[in-house]
Amino acid sequence: MCFLHAYLKYAILRHPYSETKEQHSETNMTDLNGRQEAVRNAIASLKDKPGALLPILHSVQDTIGYIPADSIPDIARALNLSRAEVHGVISFYHYFRDTPPGKHTLHVCRAESCQAMGSKQLESHIKNRLGIDYHETTADGKFSLEPVYCLGLCARSPSLQIDDAVYGRVTEERFDAIVNELEASL
Amino acid sequence: MSITVYVPNDSCAVAMGADQVAAAISEQARNRGLEIDIVRNGSRGLYWLEPMIEVATPAGRVAYGPVQKNDVEGLFEADFLNGGAHALHLGLTEEMDYFKRQQRLTFARVGITDPISLDDYIKHDGYRGLKNALAMNSADIVKHVTDSGLRGRGGAAFPTGIKWNTVLNTPADQKYIICNADEGDSGTFSDRMIMEGDPFVLVEGMTIAGLGVGATQGYIYLRVEYPHAEKMLNAAIAAAYEAGYLGDNILGSGHAFHLEVRIGAGAYVCGEETSLMESLEGKRGLVRFKPPLPAISGLFGKPTVVNNVISLASVPIILDKGGDYYRDFGMGRSRGTLPIQLSGNIKRPGLVESAFGLTLRELLYDFGGGSASGRPIRAVQVGGPLGSYMPESQFDTPLDYEAFSAIWAVLGHGGIVAFDDTVNIAEMARYSMEFCAIESCGKCTPCRIGSTRGTEVMDAIIKGDNLNKNIPLLRDLCDTLLNGSLCALGGMTPYPVLSALNHFPEDFGAQDKANAA
Ligand SMILES: Cc1cc2nc3c(=O)[nH]c(=O)nc-3n(C[C@H](O)[C@H](O)[C@H](O)COP(=O)(O)O)c2cc1C
Ligand code: SF4
Ligand code: FES
Ligand code: FES
Numbered sequence: 140m141c142f143l144h145a146y147l148k149y150a151i152l153r154h155p156y157s158e159t160k161e162q163h164s165e166t167n168m169t170d171l172n173g174r175q176e177a178v179r180n181a182i183a184s185l186k187d188k189p190g191a192l193l194p195i196l197h198s199v200q201d202t203i204g205y206i207p208a209d210s211i212p213d214i215a216r217a218l219n220l221s222r223a224e225v226h227g228v229i230s231f232y233h234y235f236r237d238t239p240p241g242k243h244t245l246h247v248c249r250a251e252s253c254q255a256m257g258s259k260q261l262e263s264h265i266k267n268r269l270g271i272d273y274h275e276t277t278a279d280g281k282f283s284l285e286p287v288y289c290l291g292l293c294a295r296s297p298s299l300q301i302d303d304a305v306y307g308r309v310t311e312e313r314f315d316a317i318v319n320e321l322e323a324s325l
Numbered sequence: 326m327s328i329t330v331y332v333p334n335d336s337c338a339v340a341m342g343a344d345q346v347a348a349a350i351s352e353q354a355r356n357r358g359l360e361i362d363i364v365r366n367g368s369r370g371l372y373w374l375e376p377m378i379e380v381a382t383p384a385g386r387v388a389y390g391p392v393q394k395n396d397v398e399g400l401f402e403a404d405f406l407n408g409g410a411h412a413l414h415l416g417l418t419e420e421m422d423y424f425k426r427q428q429r430l431t432f433a434r435v436g437i438t439d440p441i442s443l444d445d446y447i448k449h450d451g452y453r454g455l456k457n458a459l460a461m462n463s464a465d466i467v468k469h470v471t472d473s474g475l476r477g478r479g480g481a482a483f484p485t486g487i488k489w490n491t492v493l494n495t496p497a498d499q500k501y502i503i504c505n506a507d508e509g510d511s512g513t514f515s516d517r518m519i520m521e522g523d524p525f526v527l528v529e530g531m532t533i534a535g536l537g538v539g540a541t542q543g544y545i546y547l548r549v550e551y552p553h554a555e556k557m558l559n560a561a562i563a564a565a566y567e568a569g570y571l572g573d574n575i576l577g578s579g580h581a582f583h584l585e586v587r588i589g590a591g592a593y594v595c596g597e598e599t600s601l602m603e604s605l606e607g608k609r610g611l612v613r614f615k616p617p618l619p620a621i622s623g624l625f626g627k628p629t630v631v632n633n634v635i636s637l638a639s640v641p642i643i644l645d646k647g648g649d650y651y652r653d654f655g656m657g658r659s660r661g662t663l664p665i666q667l668s669g670n671i672k673r674p675g676l677v678e679s680a681f682g683l684t685l686r687e688l689l690y691d692f693g694g695g696s697a698s699g700r701p702i703r704a705v706q707v708g709g710p711l712g713s714y715m716p717e718s719q720f721d722t723p724l725d726y727e728a729f730s731a732i733w734a735v736l737g738h739g740g741i742v743a744f745d746d747t748v749n750i751a752e753m754a755r756y757s758m759e760f761c762a763i764e765s766c767g768k769c770t771p772c773r774i775g776s777t778r779g780t781e782v783m784d785a786i787i788k789g790d791n792l793n794k795n796i797p798l799l800r801d802l803c804d805t806l807l808n809g810s811l812c813a814l815g816g817m818t819p820y821p822v823l824s825a826l827n828h829f830p831e832d833f834g835a836q837d838k839a840n841a842a
Contacts, residue, residue, distance in 0.1 A: 189625065190587075192607030197549075197588055218607070231609035234549050234591030246550075250511030251706055251753070252742045255669035256697070288593060288710075288760065289511040290550055292337045293668035293742070294372035294675055303552060307340035 177202040178210040182217045192218055192228055196235055205236045241276040241283040243321055245269075246300040249286045252293035256308075261297050264311045268318065281325055282318075327360035328406045331379040331386070333436070334365035335521050336553040337514065342393055343376035349397035350378070357401060367522020369436035370676030371423055379418055382408045388415040423673065423692060428654060430662050431639045432515075432678045435522035441560040443568055446525040452570065454644030458533045459578050466537035467493055470640060472648030474660030479505050479596075479633030480709070480737045480813070482659075482726045485640075488630060491620035492538040495628040500540035502531050503605070503624060503631045506547040506554070507589055507596035510709025512740035515664040516634035518676060520547070520554035523638075524561035528584060530637035532575065533644055534630055535582040543584040544624075546601050549591055558586050593710075593764040597812050598631040600766060611768050612812045633738070635664060654680035659725045669705075669742035670696045686720040689743060700745040704829065706753070708737025710760055711817035713824035714750060735820060751832040754825040755783035761806075761818040771805045772815025778802060779822070792834055799826065 181198035215222045276283040292298035295307025332347040377390030387408040403411040438445040471486025508516040531543045565571040573581045599613035623629025659681035672694035713734040758779035803819035810816035
């Protein structure tokens with residue numbers, strides 16, 4: 140039963156016409172093809188490494204932004220693991236996500252040094268400004284918000300990371316300026 | 326001859342605008358037809374002055390900071406390229422008190438060299454340790470490390486030489502060196518500074534470890550939160566392969582050592598060495614039962630050295646100058662130097678590498694300059710999220726593993742986070758429980774369930790509910806965690822919680838007192 144259920148889900152997800160209503164547009168088809176290609180490439184180039192699962196998952200998330208459910212069977216097969224094992228690994232690690240992130244991902248440090256410098260107030264300001272809580276994405280798909288437990292920038296607390304860029308001594312004003320600029324560029 | 330300007334590429338300097346400053350400097354120089362060389366160095370560790378730029382002058386390197394991009398034009402006007410006077414002028418870097426009072430052994434090159442230039446590394450005494458090691462047999466390499474008295478800087482302070490000796494004496498067809506670069510402890514950043522500011526020293530340390538125990542493969546398990554360190558490490562590794570310092574035949578010696586960076590995925594528990602190995606093997610990071618020790622059966626079941634970044638980065642100088650040289654620093658059974666990281670509510674946060682023995686007070690006030698807010702420092706948490714909260718009455722404790730354990734505190738990875746008197750320590754204790762609940766690997770019940778229960782009990786205590794029942798309940802829970810957990814995540818969460826309760830009881834009944842009043 141389990142196998143059948145998962146397989147059907149897999150087949151449905153993999154079939155470009157049956158995926159969902161958005162699936163009519165050509166861009167989405169390309170997206171799906173691109174996704175499958177990214178997964179295939181990650182598997183082909185990394186599967187022979189000892190302990191290949193994390194490198195493969197990173198590669199998939201780096202290129203696609205998340206780890207789509209329909210990539211799990213391929214990864215499992217390539218590494219001779221069960222799908223449950225692959226799923227278990229994805230869900231164990233905070234960094235891996237199984238849903239698409241917003242255009243920009245914000246990581247806000249919640250740890251002690253940042254708390255000593257007022258990160259809790261900053262945190263509520265950020266949540267208010269974006270209108271979302273941790274692990275959520277804004278309705279317009281622009282921002283995802285994630286907590287992080289120290290960025291190693293403690294000497295310039297409070298700190299946050301937006302995509303690859305890091306910021307120290309973040310004030311509410313500075314945060315608004317950064318976000319306004321990002322919104323303007325979207 | 327063109328003048329050299331140093332603009333740190335350390336991610337904390339970058340977080341304060343160093344990239345924009347570097348771009349502005351190169352643009353101004355171009356507009357003015359001046360020839361300059363910009364070197365993107367590591368950070369000197371005086372973070373309140375970052376971005377701190379330096380200019381090489383005949384008298385030595387002159388520093389300016391904190392520099393923002395809008396300051397750059399003025400700096401050119403003030404002839405900073407010749408060390409000219411300016412409001413941000415700090416004088417000769419080496420003469421700055423914060424820097425001058427340190428003893429930099431492991432951090433000897435950080436902030437000074439171009440981190441990814443192998444030539445620069447070698448010019449500044451790099452790879453001398455490896456050359457010595459190549460002329461020794463394995464047992465002598467390990468003996469130097471044992472003689473140095475080096476104890477693991479990742480937290481547990483286990484003697485590195487003894488660990489290496491076990492791996493050396495365990496015969497196997499394959500052995501591994503793992504560098505634990507998960508640096509999950511909040512308030513710590515020394516591993517990051519080494520990897521970004523002098524990655525070759527870690528590569529060299531791991532290579533020596535490989536020769537010492539007979540391992541030919543190394544992995545650096547790096548936290549995903551450090552993408553910049555990843556780039557620097559990979560650049561250094563590529564350069565080391567290119568020049569024959571890594572590979573099948575290191576410097577023609579016939580010895581092989583290979584090195585690869587692997588990226589974690591945001592799990593604090595994967596800094597625990599057995600969880601880390603599970604993760605490297607591609608599994609969930611569940612902590613393993615010990616024994617077997619990793620030194621006997623570790624990664625893929627093979628004998629494995631797992632050491633922290635700072636432990637491994639301290640090995641080159643030990644092999645260069647000898648175990649005795651290193652051992653002559655320090656106090657008691659804490660030998661050598663400790664890179665201390667000052668952060669939180671502190672005026673001059675940064676990296677202080679010094680022999681063991683400085684007191685917290687010296688660090689917080691002489692180096693740190695007191696709180697950033699100007700209010701009294703009420704508490705410090707030392708040793709990361711599993712470290713105790715310490716009150717003012719303990720600030721004369723010297724930095725020494727034994728002195729700390731004697732008062733139920735831990736030095737750990739050397740992070741010191743300061744809090745002023747606006748902190749609510751009960752809230753911090755609640756956070757410790759919450760953190761344990763979020764990060765628990767789930768293998769054992771006390772930690773998995775206890776931490777969630779602990780968060781609820783702390784919520785009740787903060788509300789002032791039934792303190793006569795809930796405080797003993799909290800102590801009970803901590804007792805269970807202390808005695809019943811498989812690893813130190815559950816086993817040490819009571820350190821911050823109970824130290825908070827014992828040293829700051831007034832925060833655990835504030836509501837109650839207010840009600841009574
Ligand atoms: C929950 C937990 C997290 C840990 N995180 C780290 C870490 O981030 N970095 C580290 O070097 N050691 C960490 N350790 C300690 C390691 O288990 C291990 O003792 C250390 O890597 C050994 O290296 P050393 O002897 O050089 O210190 C952690 C331990 C626990 C229990
Ligand atoms: S104490 Fe916590 S983190 Fe450690 S093994 Fe037990 S459940 Fe896992
Ligand atoms: S049938 Fe097995 S999960 Fe649905
Ligand atoms: S505690 Fe926030 S960056 Fe370290």
